[in-house]
Amino acid sequence: AQKVTQAQTEISVVEKEDVTLDCVYETRDTTYYLFWYKQPPSGELVFLIRRNSFDEQNEISGRYSWNFQKSTSSFNFTITASQVVDSAVYFCALSPERGNTGKLIFGQGTTLQVKP
Amino acid sequence: NAGVTQTPKFQVLKTGQSMTLQCAQDMNHEYMSWYRQDPGMGLRLIHYSVGAGITDQGEVPNGYNVSRSTTEDFPLRLLSAAPSQTSVYFCASSPRGPNTEAFFGQGTRLTVV
Numbered sequence: 001a002q003k004v005t006q007a008q009t010e011i012s013v014v015e016k017e018d019v020t021l022d023c024v025y026e027t028r029d030t031t032y033y034l035f036w037y038k039q040p041p042s043g044e045l046v047f048l049i050r051r052n053s054f055d056e057q058n059e060i061s062g063r064y065s066w067n068f069q070k071s072t073s074s075f076n077f078t079i080t081a082s083q084v085v086d087s088a089v090y091f092c093a094l095s096p097e098r099g100n101t102g103k104l105i106f107g108q109g110t111t112l113q114v115k116p
Numbered sequence: 117n118a119g120v121t122q123t124p125k126f127q128v129l130k131t132g133q134s135m136t137l138q139c140a141q142d143m144n145h146e147y148m149s150w151y152r153q154d155p156g157m158g159l160r161l162i163h164y165s166v167g168a169g170i171t172d173q174g175e176v177p178n179g180y181n182v183s184r185s186t187t188e189d190f191p192l193r194l195l196s197a198a199p200s201q202t203s204v205y206f207c208a209s210s211p212r213g214p215n216t217e218a219f220f221g222q223g224t225r226l227t228v229v
Contacts, residue, residue, distance in 0.1 A: 009156070035217060045206065045220040052215070091158060102147030102166055102210060103174065104218060106158035 002027050004094050006107035013082055014115050021077040021110045023092030029053075033095040034068065034075045035104070040088045051075065082114045118142050122207050122221035129197040129228045137192040137224050139207030145219070146212040148190040149174070150182065152203040153223075159206060165190055166212075197228045 003026040013019045025034065036048040049059065051068050059066045063080045079086055092107040123138045141148065149164040151174075161174030165184040179201060181193040190209075194201060204225050208218040 004158075006158075037220075043204070043223050047217045047219075050215070050217050093159075102149050102164040102208075102218075103161060104149070104151075104159070104208075106151075106160070108156055108158045 002029075002094060002096050002105050004092055004105050004107035006090075006092055006110050008110045009108070010111045010113070012113045012115065015084060016081050017114075018078060018080050019082050019112065019114075021079075021090050021092075021112065023075045023077065023107060025073050025075065025092070025094050027094060027096055029096050035093040035095065036066065036075075036077050037091045037093060038088045039091065039109070045091075048077075079112075082112075084114050084116055087112060087114045120207055120209050120219050120221040122205075122224050125222065125224060127224060127226050129194070129226065131197060131199060131228060133197050135194055135197065137194075137205055137207075137226070139190045139192065139221060140188050141190075141207075141209040141219070142188065143209060143211070143219065144187060145209035146187070147210045147218075148184065149208045149218070150180070150190070150192045151206045151208065152176065152201075153206060154203050162192065162205075194226075199228045202226060202228045 005024045032053045034051045038046040065078045067076045089109045089111050091109045093104045120141045146167050150162040151159040153159045160176050163182040165171045171182050204223050206223050207221040210216050210218040
């Protein structure tokens with residue numbers, strides 16, 4: 001079965017704290033892609049990152065970093081020095097079937113609140 | 117630079133009414149999908165299409181129909197609206213190939229009373 005689990009429903013931090021959002025996935029495919037999307041209060045879905053199953057290198061983009069570990073089937077997302085503008089719902093998603101992005105499997109989402 | 121356009125943005129329906137949610141993309145993407153977003157459940161796939169004339173069911177297809185007569189358009193039809201279909205609906209498109217991502221519309225907030 002294909003599944004994505006984001007066990008943290010809500011997280012609240014104070015500005016400038018670091019925060020990690022967890023994502024655990026299940027798939028039998030050997031080739032797959034993982035994604036993170038951000039949904040700010042305005043409601044649109046904003047693409048953050050794509051990672052394929054053969055690339056376990058961690059990635060850093062500004063204050064954002066991602067840790068992909070196939071051994072634990074996890075793809076965690078860390079925000080360093082959080083800001084109020086980071087407040088949003090964050091979704092982790094899996095694209096099975098050799099990257100058919102027409103069939104994304106989403107986690108339940110984690111609501112991040114960053115307080116000033 | 118339109119991307120994926122959904123109409124309407126908001127809609128209120130009475131139980132039993134039918135309607136069509138429109139989705140259009142101008143990026144010549146082959147893949148298009150419909151998702152619904154409910155609190156605590158993330159986004160769930162309703163129907164998807166890998167090209168004009170080809171559609172298939174996702175995780176929660178009951179009560180919805182789709183067709184794909186052109187590459188650009190992928191309408192979602194609610195046959196007889198039910199309160200359980202109250203949700204936010206997102207249309208997405210993506211190009212064929214593994215190294216891509218899905219582009220989402222702004223969403224349609226549907227309330228069935």
